[in-house]
């Protein structure tokens with residue numbers, strides 16, 4: 001069976017498998033560690049195996065490589081890429097630095113390695129508030145996601161935010177009207193939402209958090225039903241941890257096509273060939289290490 005073959009190959013070749021909550025349940029099932037972007041970047045710095053197989057999109061594999069330059073990092077499908085990771089340019093960042101004195105360029109981890117290399121600090125949805133609060137700068141240029149940026153800005157009125165127009169095409173497909181309809185269909189059921197959704201959707205939500213924060217909230221809460229406004233990959237962990245609870249998506253298209261490119265067949269092929277396919281220029285790797293590592297330091301402080 002495919003799963004057994006994967007486990008056998010993995011042991012033989014000294015590979016640890018990391019997976020994001022948005023990949024298929026079958027892939028999450030065979031992974032050694034499953035989590036949100038922050039958890040996975042921390043785990044990547046602690047594993048002892050020589051090789052990391054990253055089941056997620058390219059900015060995740062790249063971050064693992066930047067934090068572990070001496071390890072081999074492999075992705076089951078290198079074409080699995082987050083479109084938002086490319087929604088800001090180096091030119092725009094440099095232009096903002098020229099225009100604004102003492103600005104901190106805060107880069108959501110959902111960005112390419114080159115963008116990270118031009119930023120001051122990285123954040124994920126679960127540590128952005130803590131990391132940005134800890135920065136001495138008053139002015140914050142938040143890239144690439146305008147929705148997470150606006151959500152954090154509202155909680156930090158003492159800072160002056162400048163937003164970029166990047167967005168997640170999956171989360172922004174969920175509209176306020178859809179939330180209202182779901183609430184009508186399931187009255188008194190709490191709406192748990194990822195901060196990549198638009199501000200009007202966030203305003204209608206009962207809880208806002210990263211993928212793992214949504215899973216934790218639903219697990220600890222005594223309610224038996226929840227409306228979930230994020231990618232449906234989280235349903236695997238939600239249902240496994242809470243067999244007595246029901247989870248409803250807001251719309252049927254809460255699916256990230258890139259995350260869904262990762263299949264068990266591709267995981268097995270990647271293990272058979274074990275060829276590093278996360279390749280970054282030395283200069284980019286070194287420059288991107290600083291903001292990622294600063295995120296880990298500030299988030300853990």
Ligand code: 13P
Nearest residue numbers: 036037038124125210211
């Ligand atoms: P998390 O950090 O919440 O896992 O989110 C990653 C992501 O890609 C959301 O679309």
Ligand code: SF4
Nearest residue numbers: 057082083168170256
């Ligand atoms: Fe990128 Fe959105 Fe997919 Fe997350 S869900 S990886 S932000 S496209």
